[in-house]
Amino acid sequence: MSTDSLCQPFDIVSPSIVVESELTDFDADQRLLAMSGVSLVMFTSVGCASCRFAREVLPGFALAVDRLCWIDAGNNGGLVERYQVFHLPALFVVRDGEFFGALHTRLAAAALNAAVTQALGRIAEELP
Numbered sequence: 540m541s542t543d544s545l546c547q548p549f550d551i552v553s554p555s556i557v558v559e560s561e562l563t564d565f566d567a568d569q570r571l572l573a574m575s576g577v578s579l580v581m582f583t584s585v586g587c588a589s590c591r592f593a594r595e596v597l598p599g600f601a602l603a604v605d606r607l608c609w610i611d612a613g614n615n616g617g618l619v620e621r622y623q624v625f626h627l628p629a630l631f632v633v634r635d636g637e638f639f640g641a642l643h644t645r646l647a648a649a650a651l652n653a654a655v656t657q658a659l660g661r662i663a664e665e666l667p
Contacts, residue, residue, distance in 0.1 A: 558606040564617040568666060572636040576605030582612045582629040590628045593646050600648040603655050621667040637663035
């Protein structure tokens with residue numbers, strides 16, 4: 540990182556070890572169908588303390604996923620309704636455009652990896 544007063548955003552390196560994407564009502568379906576590999580889809584909100592914790596720590600975890608997909612629940616009511624999100628953060632697994640359901644686990648690397656592995660053993664469905 541540059542130490543001069545002209546520090547530009549490209550000087551800042553993200554601590555994330557996985558790819559991160561922001562999805563919206565307008566592009567989520569198209570992008571999830573087009574993405575190959577395992578995506579951990581997370582609904583969050585700025586007013587949720589657990590969501591802020593997830594946004595801060597999950598990118599640094601060694602997760603068994605190819606990407607983290609973030610959805611702001613407050614701005615994307617259509618997705619919240621379709622995925623039947625009742626609490627935040629809400630986590631779902633999608634692999635190669637197929638839906639493997641919700642994860643109900645702690646926000647810890649080992650627990651998340653175990654839950655993702657278990658979810659991928661389920662029968663895949665179409666995206667909600």
